Amino acid sequence: MHAIDGRGDQAMGGQQDVIVIGGGMAGCAAALGAVEAGATVLMLEKATSGKGSTWQSAGSFAFAGTDLQRATGHEDSADQLARDLIKAGGGRNDSALVNRFAERQLDTYEWLRRHGVDFQRVQLSGGQGVPRSHACDPGLAMAALEASLAAHPSFRRIDNCGAERLSRQEEGWTVTADGVDYRAAQVIIASGGFSRSQQLIQTFCPDLLAGTPLGGFANTGDGLLMAMAAGCGLVDMGYVKGTFGMPLSNYPEPTLTAPDGMFLLMAIYRGAMAVNLEARRFVNESLSYKEIGGACLAQPGGVAFQVFDEGVMEQAQPIPSNMNFREALARGIVKTADSVAGLAATVGLDPAALEASVARYNAMVEQGEDTDFGRATMAGNVGKPAALTRAPYYILPCAVAVTGTFCGIRVDADGRVLDPYGDILSGLFAAGEVTGGFHGESYMSGSALAKAAVFGRITGQTAAGRG
Ligand SMILES: Cc1cc2nc3c(=O)[nH]c(=O)nc-3n(C[C@H](O)[C@H](O)[C@H](O)COP(=O)(O)OP(=O)(O)OC[C@H]3O[C@@H](n4cnc5c(N)ncnc54)[C@H](O)[C@@H]3O)c2cc1C
Incomplete structure (x- = not known):
């Protein structure tokens, strides 16, 4: 030395x-x-x-x-x-x-x-x-x-x-x-x-x-x-908290792997809802993605799905952005179908359970009160989520990353x-x-x-x- x-x-x-x-x-x-x-x-x-x-x-x-x-x-x-x-x-x-x-x-x-x-x-x-x-x-x-x-x-x-x-x-x-x-x-x-x-x-x-x-x-x-x-x-x-929204490039393979160059996707902040493997909501989607990360880790398999419609997809942004849903769709990471039941089938969720969750979420959005989780905004205290009613529908399997x-x-x-x-x-x-x-x-x-x-x-x- x-x-x-x-x-x-x-x-x-x-x-x-x-x-x-x-x-x-x-x-x-x-x-x-x-x-x-x-x-x-x-x-x-x-x-x-x-x-x-x-x-x-x-x-x-x-x-x-x-x-x-x-x-x-x-x-x-x-x-x-x-x-x-x-x-x-x-x-x-x-x-x-x-x-x-x-x-x-x-x-x-x-x-x-x-x-x-x-x-x-x-x-x-x-x-x-x-x-x-x-x-x-x-x-x-x-x-x-x-x-x-x-x-x-x-x-x-x-x-x-x-x-x-x-x-x-x-x-x-x-x-x-x-x-x-x-x-x-x-x-x-x-x-x-x-x-x-x-x-x-x-x-x-x-x-x-x-x-x-x-x-x-x-x-x-x-x-x-x-x-x-x-x-x-x-x-x-x-x-220290995990970050919700790491897209899974290989779902349903057991290893949780993020796709190259696309580490986080946040359709929730454009109005997507989030469900777990039982196709049930588990969190207020407008919270910080750190809070949602904690809630996601407590779900079966630590996996969740962002579920959205064409209205959310229209807000996709190219990079630099974590809203690059169109590219994720082109790469097969986001799946799509014309109906909510068809969407469930693309990732192996129970179609009836996902239909029921989307219908319940939409009804609460239309009534203006989320009695399950208190979602009132898109993100933070800004914006109002819209009901998910415009086909085609989209689903993004995701998990929790330790980004920092x-x-x-x-x-x-x-x-x-x-x-x-x-x-x-x-x-x-x-x-x-x-x-x-x-x-x-x-x-x-x-x-x-x-x-x-x-x-x-x-x-x-x-x-x-x-x-
Ligand atoms: C996927 C992902 C997305 C993110 N998106 C955002 C975002 O949009 N907005 C935001 O605010 N934050 C985001 N973050 C967090 C943010 O990127 C980091 O907190 C920030 O970049 C930290 O900067 P830094 O300079 O402290 O660390 P780094 O950028 O990690 O730099 C640390 C450097 O130190 C070097 N190093 C490590 N050990 C040693 C050593 N012993 N000797 C010499 N060098 C060493 C490393 O090689 C590295 O180059 C994201 C993180 C990830 C992983």
Whole structure:
């Protein structure tokens, strides 16, 4: 093993002030925030570009008060966004993090756009009081940020170089990766969640062993473990939830597998109803897909079906979107029939039971009161579901994915890592999915990517001394 002092080593370009661990949205935003504030930055990435959760995501960012919202007639504000985040989080969120996010989100949206991130439209999704999911192609967004970073002479990235250990020095920190010690005054951990670690899932949220792991292939919680070893506090570990809506490409095969490039489909938020293997509804479909995920895992086989009609299909959106029902139909993942009984037969449900469930749901929608589960809206508190009466009908078998873990390292509103007593671990920062505190007990759609961008940038600026 040999040591590289980031401040002196010519091979590293010399003078690195900051090491960023992980090259997803949080890591790229942190590195950009730091280089723009004048720091030299070394990024260590365990995999390569294209492998983290950000790349696999649906590309939907929750921002409020944007030009895109105004252009589509959606009144929104930072205050409303903060209220929705606290509501989705059951009031368990760290209000300092929510408030800082609300203050900085609009500016971060503009900053991402200046770096070439192309937000194409605004759509409604789970837990939002106003349509505020700003959809972009996540691969193009990441490519734009990576290009901005590559253009900075004070930035260097090493791929296939996973950080393994973190140790405090008299001044700064040493990161050991691939047998080499890298030193810097400030370290930012942005290594994503632990959805790919069965051991950590079993430790913190064993119910999710029944879910299907998605998310960054290298996201095994390394940054969380390193921060724990350095003495960080933990927050929100009890609130990890699965995500409802992972389409099953091979239903009724026993292995639950998501189709390539199509990880989540949310017809429920366009008015689909959801039933279990007994063809019975089991949940209020307008809840956050995290809440529905919990309800789905409690159903037989952990499997459910989104059932909808032509009126819902007409609202399908091409990517970037988790509303890409037409492509799912073309790929045979969504099945169709001219009648509800025929639809049941395509996936082996009891036709009479599904007819009865659809008829009951339609009657309640028409009466304006869902006495079974209290569904009153399409999603969050927006929109009214319509009765499912327009043939052809559609059915989408789906299950619960562990798309992210949304808990972990305790940080302050500048992204400084805190110990279990709330004291700062000097020179150590964290951002993105590896941190806890922001979401609370559940999750508003689009808030994970936006959080990674907003707090990534803040930590980069603070680590560079310009917070
Ligand atoms: C299918 C899917 C859809 C989603 N859709 C949305 C959505 O539309 N909106 C939303 O808000 N959220 C969504 N999410 C969640 C969101 O994508 C993540 O929370 C977010 O991308 C996290 O960003 P990050 O930078 O913290 O982590 P990542 O993007 O996962 O980046 C972490 C990086 O760290 C690297 N790494 C890991 N360990 C190490 C190590 N030891 N050393 C060095 N590098 C390391 C990884 O390889 C990875 O590149 C989705 C997630 C999935 C899986």
